[in-house]
Amino acid sequence: MENYEPTVVAFCCHFCAYTAADLAGTMRLQYPTNIRIVRIPCTGKVDVRFLLEAFEKGADGVYVAGCLEGDCHFLKGNFRAKKRVALAKRILEDAGIGGERLEMFNMSAAMGPRFAEVAREMTERIRKLGPSPIKRPKSTAHSAERKEHRV
Amino acid sequence: MIIAEGKPIKEILAMIDDYDKIIVAGCKGCVTVCSAGGQKEVEILSSALRLARKAQGKALDIKEVTLERQCDTEYLEPMREYADQYQAILSLACGAGIQFVAEKFRKQPVLPGVNTQFIGVTEEQGVWTERCQSCGNCLLHQTGGICPVTRCSKSLFNGPCGGSKAGKCEIDPQIDCGWQLIYERLKELGLLAKLEVVLPIKDWSTSRDGGPRKRIREDLKI
Amino acid sequence: MKAGSNLEKILTSGKFAVTGELGPPKGADVSVIERKANLLKGNVDAVNVTDNQTAIVRMSSIAVGAILQRMGIEATMQMVCRDRNRIAMQSDIFGAYALGLRNILCLSGDHQKFGNQPTAKNVFDLDSIQLIQTVKLMRDEHKVLGGDEIEGAPAMFIGAAENPFADPFEYRVIRLAKKVAAGVDFIQTQCIYDMAKFERFMQMARDRGLHEKIHILAGVTPLKSVGMARYMKEKVAGMDVPEEIIARMKSAGKEKAREEGLNICVEQIQRLRQIEGVHGIHLMAIEWEDAVHGIVERAGLLPRPQV
Structure with a gap:
């Protein structure tokens, strides 16, 4: 577990977070290599199915990064994404994966440092949560659960 | 149309606890229109069930299918080809559809994936209300x-x-x-x-x- | 005489009637009934026995009614449409009559959602107006629904409730007219605080000549506190409490609130007596039965007439 490196999938909007990622690179900002970016035309394109599928395919954490509220290129895409992320969090909770493994962030194309910060924040969060329950042998999952109860 | 809502995932997990090969069967009729049991809901539910079972360390093999309708015999027929290879059928159709599947497929239990609520209308996107x-x-x-x-x-x-x-x-x-x-x-x-x-x-x-x-x-x- | 009950005799002889109300216990304890009943005895002409009011399980209104009759107090059994279908209702009306009950108040019933059985299945096979028709059919035509002859008709004096303050206001009198057409003999209203609105309602009733066809008993409830006044205004469906009354209760202060509540109640009764077509009052002193004697006495309505 000590050498565990989480896989975090980031669905990034072409108009903001994806460009912010580029900027972070240009600015030579350091952020974890755990992040796997999926470029999407708008977070409004994000479907609950994509989010769940990312977990099925082995992601330990997933986040959606869209434009600042009110700045969506398609007006309401990021608001739609926000609601879908909320639903997917509930489903993940019910399925025993944990809703906290999924998050939504907002940023503009100019926020390269923020992109790097979110990437670090999410990687840290998932590192603390440990590998996705689907990857852990059953006994480990149980001990993890017991630990949660004590907290 | 008939309005339904998906059952809680935990309730469904308890229903299918004994099985490791199931069919999740949607319906392209009313439950598709009210976003309770169409193709999309079949995919989301199946994904959630697989995740949950993997987390429990118990594999689950799901055949995802969405039938034209579940309240007509001829549209149920395509399921015959593979039904026998599965231990249970989880139907996301309305109560009528679920029962009709149970009537026509007698070798395995047929389980409800939705709660059928009422005959209603789409008052606005995402809002359904009862009328009849x-x-x-x-x-x-x-x-x-x-x-x-x-x-x-x-x-x-x-x-x-x-x-x-x-x-x-x-x-x-x-x-x-x-x-x-x-x-x-x-x-x-x-x-x-x-x-x-x-x-x-x-x-x-x-x-x-x-x-x-x-x-x-x-x-x-x- | 349709039923020959004390209430009917008082009303048909043109005297001003006073009816009271008794909520059955949430259990099988008869002593509660006896204690409340003794406070009402001699002060009212008949006592309404509520039927699982606010959908909280209580002793049957018919059983409590029969106990009151045995104590020499006339009862008015309330019957709601929420809990029984037409088979049970007609059967219970036979039974109630056999036990000596002569007055019935036909109600829709509060929805079960707010009671202690919110997961119950409700019935509403008949509505209150259809229940009036049914009791009348049994009494006057000696038939049950469907036309079968009955052995021994239950001669009931038929009542119903009316809430002049529910919406739509203009429709309330039309609905009252429907109850009259269905065959109701008397009406007890929801408790009245907004006198002006009630006077408008009575004017509309008089315009249709309804006051001559039936007896209208105006509902009154003494206020215990300013909190109760506010609660009734805000929380009780279809209840209007004017600011002026709330202000009076407030200025009375905590110690004198009950006294002021009684004063307001007595004044209300005196004002209601002046309204043409009001043939009596229905005094609902909720869990405050010991106030009844004083109110009726101060309103100059004692002793109750013997007819």
Whole structure:
């Protein structure tokens, strides 16, 4: 577990977070290599199915990064994404994966440092949560659960 | 259309606990339109069930399928090809569809993936409301096209009761008083005189109270 | 005489009637009934026995009614449409009559949502107006619904409730007219605080001549506190409490609130007596039965007439 490196999938909007990622690179900002970016035309394109599928395919954490509220290129895409992320969090909770493994962030194309910060924040969060329950042998999952109860 | 909502995932997980190979069967009829049991919901539910079972360390093999309808024999037939390879069928159709699948596929248990709620309309995207209780004896011509059986919380035929306040029902300020709606509609139509007449005691035998219902059209039978 | 009950005799002889109300216990304890009943005895002409009011399970209104009759107090059984279908209702009306009950109040019933059985299945096979028709059919035509002859007709004096303050206001009198057409003999109203609105309602009733066809008993409830006044205004469906009354209760202060509540109640009764078509009052002293004697006495309505 000590050498565990989480896989975090980031669905990034072409108009903001994806460009912010580029900027972070240009600015030579350091952020974890755990992040796997999926470029999407708008977070409004994000479907609950994509989010769940990312977990099925082995992601330990997933986040959606869209434009600042009110700045969506398609007006309401990021608001739609926000609601879908909320639903997917509930489903993940019910399925025993944990809703906290999924998050939504907002940023503009100019926020390269923020992109790097979110990437670090999410990687840290998932590192603390440990590998996705689907990857852990059953006994480990149980001990993890017991630990949660004590907290 | 018939409105339904997905059952809680935990309830479904308990239902399928003994199985490791199931069919999740959606329906392209009403439950697709009300986003409870169409192809998309089949995919989301299947994904959630697989994740949950993997987390439990118990694999689950799901065949995802969405049938044209589950309330007609011919549309159920395609499932015959593979049904026997699965231990249970989780149907996301309305209660009628689920039962029809259970009737036609007798080798494995058929389980409900949704709670069937009511006959209603899409008031706006994502909002469905009840309109009809299928009582079998329509009286909408007398009540301005608004059904007192469905829209009045007490199904009164001579409402509104004393609990009607500012157009809302006593049971919930979010619910319109059905009789206020009837009153306003008839007033609008200049037909308030209709409300002076005592509506007679209803014959409920045409409703579910008369036992399970059946309709036969001899001219259509083959 | 349709039923020959004390209430009917008082009303048909043109005397001003006073009816009271008793909520059955949430259990099988008869002593509660006896204690409340003794406070009402001699002060009212008949006592309404509520039928699982606010959908909270209580002793049957018919059973409590029969106990009151045995104590020499006339009862008015309330019957709601929420809990029984037409088979049970007609059967219970036979039974109630056999036990000596002569007055019935036909009600829709509060929805079960707010009671202690919110997951119950409700019935509403008939509505209150259809129940009036049914009791009348049994009494006057000696038939049950469907037309079967009955052995021994239950001669009931038929009542119903009316809430003049529910919406739509203009429709309330039309609905009252429907109850009259259905065959109701007397009406007890929801408790009245907004006198002006009630006077408008009575004017509309008189315009239709309803006051001559039936007996209208105006509902009154003494206020215990300013909190109760506010609660009734805000929380009780279809209830209007004017600011002026709330202000009076407030200025009375905590110690004198009950006294002021009684003063207001007595004044209301005196005002209601002046309204043409009001043939009596229905005094609902909720869990405050010991106030009844004083109110009726101060309103100058004692002793109750013997007819």
